[in-house]
Structure formats: C-alpha cells, structure tokens
Amino acid sequence: MGLINYPSRLLENAVNEFASLPGIGRKTALRLVMHLLSRNPDDVRRFGETIIKLRNEIKYCKKCHTISDEEICAICSDRLRDTTLLCVVESSQDVLAIENTRQYKGLYHVLGGIISPVDGIGPSSLNIDSLEKRIREGGITEIIFALSTTMEGDTTSYYLYKRLQKYNIKITTIARGVAIGDELEYTDEITLGRSIINRTPFVSPA
Amino acid sequence: MGLINYPSRLLENAVNEFASLPGIGRKTALRLVMHLLSRNPDDVRRFGETIIKLRNEIKYCKKCHTISDEEICAICSDRLRDTTLLCVVESSQDVLAIENTRQYKGLYHVLGGIISPVDGIGPSSLNIDSLEKRIREGGITEIIFALSTTMEGDTTSYYLYKRLQKYNIKITTIARGVAIGDELEYTDEITLGRSIINRTPFVSPA
Numbered sequence: 001m002g003l004i005n006y007p008s009r010l011l012e013n014a015v016n017e018f019a020s021l022p023g024i025g026r027k028t029a030l031r032l033v034m035h036l037l038s039r040n041p042d043d044v045r046r047f048g049e050t051i052i053k054l055r056n057e058i059k060y061c062k063k064c065h066t067i068s069d070e071e072i073c074a075i076c077s078d079r080l081r082d083t084t085l086l087c088v089v090e091s092s093q094d095v096l097a098i099e100n101t102r103q104y105k106g107l108y109h110v111l112g113g114i115i116s117p118v119d120g121i122g123p124s125s126l127n128i129d130s131l132e133k134r135i136r137e138g139g140i141t142e143i144i145f146a147l148s149t150t151m152e153g154d155t156t157s158y159y160l161y162k163r164l165q166k167y168n169i170k171i172t173t174i175a176r177g178v179a180i181g182d183e184l185e186y187t188d189e190i191t192l193g194r195s196i197i198n199r200t201p202f203v204s205p206a
Numbered sequence: 207m208g209l210i211n212y213p214s215r216l217l218e219n220a221v222n223e224f225a226s227l228p229g230i231g232r233k234t235a236l237r238l239v240m241h242l243l244s245r246n247p248d249d250v251r252r253f254g255e256t257i258i259k260l261r262n263e264i265k266y267c268k269k270c271h272t273i274s275d276e277e278i279c280a281i282c283s284d285r286l287r288d289t290t291l292l293c294v295v296e297s298s299q300d301v302l303a304i305e306n307t308r309q310y311k312g313l314y315h316v317l318g319g320i321i322s323p324v325d326g327i328g329p330s331s332l333n334i335d336s337l338e339k340r341i342r343e344g345g346i347t348e349i350i351f352a353l354s355t356t357m358e359g360d361t362t363s364y365y366l367y368k369r370l371q372k373y374n375i376k377i378t379t380i381a382r383g384v385a386i387g388d389e390l391e392y393t394d395e396i397t398l399g400r401s402i403i404n405r406t407p408f409v410s411p412a
Contacts, residue, residue, distance in 0.1 A: 007267075007301065008275045014260040017253045021238050032227050034299055036257055037264060037273070044261035047223045048254035051242055054220040055250035058243060061213075067243070069214045093240055095213065 065110040065127050067092040075108060082106045084141040090114050114147060115156040123159060135167050142170040149176055271316040271333050273298040281314060288312045290347040296320050321362040329365060341373050348376040355382055
C-alpha cells in the first residue's frame with residue numbers, strides 16, 4: 001500500500017508512530033489506530049502514559065544488567081536463587097525466556113549484545129568486564145553460556161571461553177539438539193550431528 | 207507462551223497494553239516494548255502523546271461521519287470534489303481504501319457499521335437518517351454502495367436500496383468480479399458467476 005491521503009493529520013501521525021515499530025506495516029498500523037479510537041479515552045491515556053513511564057523510569061540491574069525497576073533486579077536480590085550458577089545471555093528477553101521454563105534457579109549476566117564485527121560490535125561494547133569482575137569476586141562455580149546458535153553466538157561463546165578459562169570455574173553451554181516435537185527427517189544435519197555427539201543416557205519415562 | 211514472571215512491573219504493564227491490541231500476542235508485545243526501550247526517550251514520549259492526542263481530539267465529520275480533524279472533513283470541504291456522487295461505505299477505513307485508488311472524486315457517507323442482527327446492529331444504529339437527509343437536500347444524482355460482499359453487506363445494500371428507491375437518483379454498487387491478477391481456476395463460483403453476468407465491453411489495452 002503506497003501513500004495514503006489521510007483525512008486527518010491526527011490519524012496520520014498515530015499511524016506513522018505504530019508503523020515505526022518493527023514488523024508493523026501501514027495497514028496493520030491503521031488497524032491498531034482504529035482500534036484505539038474505539039476504546040474509551042481513559043484506556044488510551046493509560047496506554048500512552050504507560051509507555052512513556054516505561055521509557056523514562058526503566059533501569060538496568062547494576063549487577064546483571066537485566067531490565068529492572070530497581071537498582072538491583074528482583075532476580076539478583078532474591079535470596080533463594082543459587083548464587084554459584086551464572087547464566088550468560090545476550091538480552092533481557094533471553095532472561096525472560098529462560099525464567100519462563102522454570103528450570104533455572106541461578107543468576108544471570110546480560111551481555112547487551114553479541115560479538116558481530118559486521119555490525120561493529122566488539123567485546124568492548126558488551127558487558128564483559130563486569131562479568132569478569134563478578135567471577136573474580138568469587139562464589140560462582142559454574143558459568144553457563146546460553147547464546148544463539150549462530151556464527152556470532154558461537155564466536156562470542158568462544159571469546160568468553162578463552163577469556164574466562166583462567167578462572168577455576170566450570171564452563172558449560174546449553175544443550176543443542178533435536179527440539180522436542182521435531183521430526184528427525186526435517187532436522188538440519190548440523191543439529192542432528194551435534195545431538196548424536198552429545199547424546200545423553202536414556203531415562204525411561206515414569 | 208504462558209504466564210511470564212517479568213523482572214519489571216513497568217515492563218509488564220507496557221507488554222499488557224500492547225497485548226491488548228487486536229492481533230498482537232504477548233511475544234510480539236514484548237518485542238515491540240523492547241524496541242521502544244532501544245529508542246530515545248523523546249521518541250517514545252512523542253509516540254505516547256500522539257495516541258493520547260488522537261483519541262482526545264479526533265472528530266467525526268458532521269456531514270459524512272468520516273474521521274476528521276475539523277467539524278467538516280477535508281473531503282466534504284474540498285470544492286473540487288464531485289458533489290453529485292455519494293459513495294456509501296461501512297467505515298472510515300473504507301474511505302481511505304477508496305481514496306487510495308485515486309479513482310473516485312465524489313463524496314462519501316460512512317454508515318459506521320453494517321446491519322447485523324446477530325450483533326444487535328439494526329438500521330437505527332447506523333448513520334442512515336443523515337444519509338437520507340443528505341439525499342433530500344438535493345444535488346446528489348447517484349449513490350454508490352461500496353459495502354462488503356458478505357451476507358451483512360448485501361443485507362445492508364438491499365435495505366438501503368428499498369429505503370432510497372423513492373428518490374429520483376441512480377443507485378449503483380461497486381463491480382464484483384475476478385480480482386486483478388487472480389487465476390480463474392482458483393476463483394470461487396459465486397464471484398466467477400457474477401463476473402460473467404456483469405461482463406463489460408472489452409477494451410483493447412493501448
């Protein structure tokens with residue numbers, strides 16, 4: 001859909017704002033804006049104020065760099081978490097994804113990106129110094145790399161491995177293998193190959 | 207994705223607002239919110255203020271009921287439009303869609319819905335009295351129905367036809383037929399049937 005002559009500047013401005021979001025085209029933006037017009041004004045005011053407040057007041061945890069409402073996030077300040085385990089992730093979204101599995105009780109460290117020379121992101125742009133500092137402070141016995149299985153993810157894992165090797169800690173990475181529910185014939189060869197190399201003892205269900 | 211334990215109430219609130227929009231799930235909402243966090247605060251403030259302003263200040267044209275910034279919309283107040291033609295549509299979005307074709311220079315009348323007994327929408331819920339008033343005021347020589355090709359759309363067209371028949375005006379409906387680029391074998395029989403009945407003289411291209 002090309003240029004539209006909107007009958008209203010107010011409408012056009014709102015459509016432009018929504019269309020500036022990733023994955024939202026002009027048609028979808030228009031649909032969302034028309035929906036907002038059908039809602040009551042208090043609802044829409046709360047919507048607008050919520051995102052302004054989020055952007056102005058959000059903090060990043062001083063320890064792990066996850067999104068947080070406080071100086072120290074809810075995970076880092078939770079006394080029930082296992083402080084000997086540290087899981088290294090790219091972003092706060094990855095923290096949410098892992099938290100959502102309810103399988104991990106350790107702490108996190110958000111790198112804030114991944115090494116990508118093409119995009120000009122080197123190790124110094126990432127939260128690696130603070131990671132090393134946390135390790136030097138002691139108490140951590142295992143670092144788990146939970147980075148994407150891409151060239152950049154693997155490069156970052158390898159860089160971190162080389163840099164953290166000198167500390168007396170266990171360094172692991174999350175398991176790569178055939179996803180639950182996936183059929184073997186549609187699994188790519190690299191994943192399937194890794195899943196054979198890293199095979200685990202069979203556990204009988206129930 | 208089930209319940210997530212967000213590390214931030216601010217984040218959770220913003221995700222909830224986006225997830226309340228039609229067609230936006232929680233994962234998409236989170237992606238949009240994370241994107242807003244990466245934008246500069248002034249941008250995000252403008253986004254929030256734009257939608258609040260839209261909802262508070264939007265008007266509906268007193269003549270044709272299209273979304274408008276003024277009491278009378280830009281189309282109704284445009285002296286270059288053909289005031290003898292009136293196109294009846296369901297919503298302001300349909301006005302935009304037709305304007306976007308750049309093929310129509312008449313005026314519009316937005317019904318604000320479509321007759322749908324199941325949803326409790328009868329003729330009295332729609333802008334039909336004001337439509338009749340515009341016709342009685344004179345000057346209009348043709349009414350074009352541009353409603354959806356659904357049971358409700360056809361019912362509404364038929365109802366309007368019966369009600370407006372008594373006025374000495376031409377009543378037409380937009381052409382139904384095989385869409386440009388569509389292949390015949392994949393066109394449903396009703397559309398194909400109508401396209402044969404309503405066939406038009408062949409015009410040689412160039």
